[in-house]
Every structure is written in structure tokens, then in C-alpha cells.
Amino acid sequence: MTSIALREAFHREFMTFFERAERTRRWSVFDDVPWDRLPEVPAERELALAAETFCGIEMFLPDYLQAHLSLLVGDYGQAWFSANWGYEEAKHALALREYLLRSGQRTETQMREFGEAVMARRWEPPYRTPRQMVVYSAFQELTTFVSYRKQRERAQRTADPVLTEVYRLIGRDEMAHCRFYQRILSLHLDEDRAGTLKDLAHVVRTFRMPAHELLPDREDRESVRTTGFGNGAFITEVVLPSLGALGLTRHDLYSTAATVPAAR
Amino acid sequence: MTPSDIPQVLHRAYQQVTQRDPGTLDRDADIRALGVDSVQLLEMIVIAETELGLRVPDAALGGVETVGDLYDMLGEALPQTQGQGRVQAQAQAQAQVSVPVEARGAR
Ligand SMILES: [Fe+2]
Ligand SMILES: [Fe+2]
Numbered sequence: 381m382t383s384i385a386l387r388e389a390f391h392r393e394f395m396t397f398f399e400r401a402e403r404t405r406r407w408s409v410f411d412d413v414p415w416d417r418l419p420e421v422p423a424e425r426e427l428a429l430a431a432e433t434f435c436g437i438e439m440f441l442p443d444y445l446q447a448h449l450s451l452l453v454g455d456y457g458q459a460w461f462s463a464n465w466g467y468e469e470a471k472h473a474l475a476l477r478e479y480l481l482r483s484g485q486r487t488e489t490q491m492r493e494f495g496e497a498v499m500a501r502r503w504e505p506p507y508r509t510p511r512q513m514v515v516y517s518a519f520q521e522l523t524t525f526v527s528y529r530k531q532r533e534r535a536q537r538t539a540d541p542v543l544t545e546v547y548r549l550i551g552r553d554e555m556a557h558c559r560f561y562q563r564i565l566s567l568h569l570d571e572d573r574a575g576t577l578k579d580l581a582h583v584v585r586t587f588r589m590p591a592h593e594l595l596p597d598r599e600d601r602e603s604v605r606t607t608g609f610g611n612g613a614f615i616t617e618v619v620l621p622s623l624g625a626l627g628l629t630r631h632d633l634y635s636t637a638a639t640v641p642a643a644r
Numbered sequence: 645m646t647p648s649d650i651p652q653v654l655h656r657a658y659q660q661v662t663q664r665d666p667g668t669l670d671r672d673a674d675i676r677a678l679g680v681d682s683v684q685l686l687e688m689i690v691i692a693e694t695e696l697g698l699r700v701p702d703a704a705l706g707g708v709e710t711v712g713d714l715y716d717m718l719g720e721a722l723p724q725t726q727g728q729g730r731v732q733a734q735a736q737a738q739a740q741v742s743v744p745v746e747a748r749g750a751r
Contacts, residue, residue: 585683587683612685612708613682613706615683615685615706619686620702624702630689631693
């Protein structure tokens with residue numbers, strides 16, 4: 381259990397996050413996606429497969445939510461954040477699903493079968509402590525943001541105005557989630573710098589993106605999922621910018637305080 | 645520390661991070677073919693920076709593909725007073741041959 385002072389600080393962070401979300405970031409699957417431009421959507425197999433793959437990853441939401449909430453008993457700020465986060469994440473899967481259906485690239489039957497294949501598997505949280513899950517979430521949200529940014533650029537190049545906008549709306553949410561987790565991490569660093577650095581180093585060493593290995597036809601999806609996310613992108617586009625946002629350097633990560641056994 | 649120390653320092657960093665002996669590190673060897681993933685590479689660079697007393701800019705980290713890239717990157721970050729960083733690091737590194745046995749895919 382985290383200290384009362386820390387929990388109160390989490391709550392203030394949640395209120396800041398929530399106020400900003402309510403005032404500047406709310407969007408509707410029904411009204412804010414340019415569905416009137418569906419006739420312009422090109423039939424691009426790879427683009428549709430990527431959209432379906434990310435839709436599948438987002439569909440593990442019940443498992444993600446359960447993992448977070450079960451770790452956050454008594455932590456009002458973070459639990460409320462998770463509830464709001466779950467609402468926002470739910471729209472990500474829905475928007476991608478609607479795109480695939482309305483553009484005619486998938487049928488209702490195909491989406492139902494895909495959904496059933498996804499829901500037949502379970503995602504297990506990779507870490508057991510709330511703080512390690514915060515570190516994991518900060519990296520995971522930024523990785524997701526970078527992935528969606530690359531997908532958006534691809535949709536733009538393919539002249540798909542609908543998918544481009546879907547990815548823009550989703551990516552903006554992912555960045556907001558990432559910033560929230562970074563703020564929570566800063567508070568953890570203020571309270572227990574050595575322990576938090578140790579968790580950061582551990583999660584960097586062991587990080588894996590969630591759930592993609594649970595999707596059906598995994599091999600076909602792997603190359604579309606990682607488009608533009610080459611060797612080392614996790615370091616240059618996720619780890620180093622995250623450390624920078626926390627006022628840390630890579631040397632802090634591997635300082636004596638953060639050193640853990642090299643076994644992986 | 646001088647450019648001629650770079651191969652030794654990297655040899656030790658490789659051992660520390662992977663818990664394996666790399667034998668000798670060939671300039672042309674692909675880092676990932678040596679079983680070093682991007683996170684381990686970052687850790688090796690931090691160890692080498694600390695031992696050599698230098699800092700490589702973040703922007704340079706994305707371009708490392710081979711052992712030679714690593715030598716050059718660290719050589720270029722050495723203060724000029726310590727010699728012709730890149731040239732000496734290359735000369736030293738060219739004397740190294742053979743690649744470790746354990747080669748694994750990377751992240
Ligand atoms: Fe999402
Ligand atoms: Fe998110």
C-alpha cells in the first residue's frame with residue numbers, strides 16, 4: 381500500500397488529467413470520425429490487417445482493466461483514472477471495428493469470429509506491484525502512441541482520410557495516458573528514488589508489448605504491427621524520451637541504486 | 645582512457661551485460677547477430693561511457709548496427725586531446741578477429 385500523501389498526490393494528478401480530458405479531448409466514435417468520406421477509402425489489404433490487429437490488441441481491455449483495478453484497491457486516484465482510461469480505451473477498439481465494417485473491409489461475421497478468437501485468450505499482467513505496472517504502463521502507452529503515429533502516416537500516404545483521423549484521435553488519447561503515468565512515476569521517484577529507478581531498470585530489461593502474441597494468425601500480423609518500428613526504436617523513441625520526461629538520463633537507469641541481477 | 649582502450653572496454657561491457665564471453669569483437673560483426681538486443685546495447689553503451697569518462701549524444705544511439713559503429717561512436721565522443729579518436733579506434737579494432745559463437749535474434 382502506498383502512503384496517504386502519495387495517494388492524495390495521485391488523486392490530484394487524476395483530477396488534472398480528468399479536467400483536461402473533459403475540456404479538450406472528448407471525442408465521439410459516431411460524430412468525430414469523417415464517415416462521410418468512406419467512399420475515398422482505398423481497399424488496402426495491409427492497412428486493413430493493421431487496423432484489425434490493433435483493434436484486437438485493444439480488445440483485451442477487460443483483462444487490462446481487471447489487472448490494474450485489482451492492484452489499486454484503496455488507491456482512489458489511480459482507480460478512478462483506470463475507470464476513465466477504460467472508457468477511452470473502449471473507444472479505440474470500437475472506432476477501429478467501425479472503420480473495418482463501414483468501409484466494407486470486414487463483414488459482421490468476420491468481426492464476430494475475430495472477436496471470439498480474441499476473447500478466448502487471456503492476457504496476464506507482466507508485473508506484480510502497482511509501481512512496476514505504472515512503469516510498464518508509461519512505456520506501453522508511449523510505444524502504442526508511436527505505433528499509431530506510424531500507422532497514421534501510412535494511412536495518410538495511402539490517402540485514407542477516415543483511418544488517418546481514427547489513428548489521430550486514438551494517438552492523442554495514448555499520449556495523454558502516457559503523460560499521466562509519467563506524472564505518477566515522478567511522484568514515485570520523489571518518494572522512493574532508488575526503488576523506483578530499480579523498477580524502471582527492471583521493466584526496461586523485460587518489457588514486451590501486450591497481447592499481440594495472443595492474436596490469431598500472429599505471423600501475418602507481426603510485420604504490419606511493427607511497420608516503421610525498427611531495431612532500437614524502443615530505446616530511441618520510447619525509453620530515452622520517457623527518461624527525459626522524468627528528468628532522468630540513461631546513466632540514472634544503470635546507476636548502482638538501480639542495478640539488478642543481469643539474469644533475464 | 646584513450647581510443648585504444650575502447651575494444652577492451654566494450655569486451656568487458658559485453659561480458660557484464662550478456663554473461664557470455666564474446667571472444668574477440670570483429671568490427672564488421674552485426675550487434676544483433678551477437679545476441680545483443682537494443683536494451684542490452686543501451687546498457688553496454690552506458691557501461692562504456694562510464695569507464696571511458698565520456699557521453700555520447702542520444703541522437704547517435706539509433707545508428708549503431710555493427711561493432712565498428714560502436715567503436716566509431718565512442719571514439720568520436722572522446723575529447724580530441726586524447727588523440728585521433730575515430731582513426732585509432734578503427735586501427736585497434738581492425739586487429740580484432742572472429743565472432744562469438746552464441747548468436748541470437750534480437751528484440
Ligand atoms: Fe488504446
Ligand atoms: Fe492508452
